[in-house]
Amino acid sequence: MTARRTAILISGRGSNMRALVEAAKAPGFPARIDLVLSNRADAAGLDFAAAEGISTHVLDHKQFRDRHTFDEALHRVLVDHGIELVCLAGFMRLLGGDFVSIWQDRMINIHPSLLPAFKGLHTHERVLEAGVRITGCTVHFVRPEMDAGPIIAQAAVPVAPGDTADTLADRVLAAEHATYPKALAIVASGRFSIEGDRVSTDLPVDPALGLFVP
Numbered sequence: 754m755t756a757r758r759t760a761i762l763i764s765g766r767g768s769n770m771r772a773l774v775e776a777a778k779a780p781g782f783p784a785r786i787d788l789v790l791s792n793r794a795d796a797a798g799l800d801f802a803a804a805e806g807i808s809t810h811v812l813d814h815k816q817f818r819d820r821h822t823f824d825e826a827l828h829r830v831l832v833d834h835g836i837e838l839v840c841l842a843g844f845m846r847l848l849g850g851d852f853v854s855i856w857q858d859r860m861i862n863i864h865p866s867l868l869p870a871f872k873g874l875h876t877h878e879r880v881l882e883a884g885v886r887i888t889g890c891t892v893h894f895v896r897p898e899m900d901a902g903p904i905i906a907q908a909a910v911p912v913a914p915g916d917t918a919d920t921l922a923d924r925v926l927a928a929e930h931a932t933y934p935k936a937l938a939i940v941a942s943g944r945f946s947i948e949g950d951r952v953s954t955d956l957p958v959d960p961a962l963g964l965f966v967p
């Protein structure tokens with residue numbers, strides 16, 4: 754099977770993007786990263802992608818009169834690059850309903866909590882305030898509501914006594930880097946089905962991680 758042409762959308766550091774780029778180098782990985790796009794020209798991740806020989810593109814949302822015009826331009830860039838799958842990786846812009854329906858079940862996102870808990874920003878601060886003992890990360894198909902949609906993979910991360918938002922964020926981020934490539938592999942392999950909010954796959958489960966392993 755030829756690897757699916759994939760774009761990664763970032764707004765900043767891009768560490769999840771790096772994890773996906775590294776994973777996609779493995780022989781037989783079902784996705785190839787053809788484009789890294791940012792809505793911010795100063796996103797640090799763009800330099801890494803360019804150094805890897807990946808096409809990069811900046812679409813500064815401030816240059817567009819409204820969300821719809823931005824989304825249309827974004828869609829055109831994706832089509833121009835022959836993109837089949839989109840990974841949001843720290844892309845801090847809401848996408849409109851029209852764009853989301855065009856890319857329905859072909860666009861995935863990572864969020865640093867065990868969704869549906871703790872959607873939105875300042876996740877780790879709110880996790881600590883709420884006193885939960887276990888948090889984690891989620892990769893899900895994108896739907897118009899923020900941080901919502903059928904869940905592909907999750908990883909649990911225990912909250913340690915004495916954790917700050919920063920120490921917790923570091924451990925969750927390590928889990929994100931392990932989880933996102935596995936989720937992308939499931940989606941790119943096409944070996945999944947979605948019924949309502951439930952995603953199934955015939956791929957085997959890694960009992961140690963509780964994750965599907967392609």
Ligand code: GAR
Pocket residue numbers: 763764765766767768769770842843844863864865873874900926929
């Ligand atoms: C990641 O922790 C990601 O889960 C989060 O932004 C960070 C981006 O880091 N995304 C969200 O909060 C989306 N709601 P990165 O640029 O190093 O991948």
